[in-house]
Amino acid sequence: MAMKPVMFTPSDLKWMPAPPATGMPSVVQMTVLSGDPSKAGLFAIRLKIPDGGKVAAHWHPSDEHITVLEGTFAAGMGDKFDASALHDFPAGSYVLMPKRMHHFGTAKGETIVQVFGMGPFVLNYVNPADDPRKK
Template sequence: MFNIQGIARIAFALGLASCFAQASAEELDPKAINIKLPEHINWVANPSGSESAVLVGDLSKPGLYVVLNKWKAHHNSKPHSHPNDRFITVISGTWWVGTGSDYKPDELKPVPAGSFVTHYGNEVHYDGAKDGDTILQIVGIGPATSTPAAKK
């Protein structure tokens, strides 16, 4: 048999669960928050063997941008630079990076998921993925142009 305290605890737990269920079922105010689920993120293929999805901003214009970049396995960029600093978080996979104008894909250094990298403006680098896909989040100030490095 249940005693009064046991019944009160059960009633409290059910009431609390009901409150949480009701709160999660309410609609969010679109003026306060915007959620983009993975299936609604628009990925666009790039000639370099990567895909990108612009989350915030316009890369061709001045201002803040946030982009997801997915490097497909066995694809790398050639040496290049960007005019502004870029701040990159490796979301998944291993990103492979190199610096300098001489393209040396065998000397790329691994950067594991969870790492944070800064690409400094006007400094030459190249990067990509080796055996598996890699997803990066890139944050910067546009315009986000890319300039190929002069060949030596």
Template sequence: MTPLAHSAPVPTEPAPDQSAVTIIPSSDAVKWQPAPVMFPHGTKMAILTGDTSKPGPFTLRVMMPSGSFIPPHTHNLDEMLTVISGDIQHFVGQSLATTQQRHLGPGGFVHLPVNVPHAIKAGSQGAVLQVSGMGPFSMTYVNPQDDPRNTGR
């Protein structure tokens, strides 16, 4: 019988890196900032994880005031959008005259493949949306005249 002292060492796995774990215990802990100028006036944003300007996964929240509207636009990435609170009208298409329109309430979800034109109108109570994707993130308005960056908001 061979003694245990002569057995081969058992390889150990390195401990997973926990420094990148993000935990937000409640919606009260979300840190809201004014949204970039590409969004309607009064819109707020919170980056939950990631960096929207760099390659890699990100999740952000957008707080839209009552009745605010983001005209038809596209993104350079697949976008996953979930309604956290409030409600929205979500439009898919190049113009509002030719779009498919859906009402989405809390828990409503949309997956938008890259470059699919869409628009969003917040309901009477406003809305908080969660958006996830793989950065970098960009937004291009179908009609450049609708882009707040071109009009000074």
């Protein structure tokens, strides 16, 4: 089955709270560009993170490709959120988080990132107490 082209302008995007099943914090909004991030297969999504929005240390079962479109995404590697380990990635930056790499992040100013990868897209928290699905 041949794929059909997918084309959007920013005004076409429909933002919604990130589905709880993803494990994203409730402050994160999401829009799906292509594919279905809840299923196996390629997907592309955008995440809108408010200023100061944090994502605790977590990992993914597949590689995560991140492009920063607006704002600044600060990311670090490790088993717990550590502000001193953050590196700033302003708009235009690209980050590849290999599967199972423990990492964390925060937004500096409202930030929009585009994530591309193989689904299902889910966050596995290093510390289960940080998982919003368990609160």
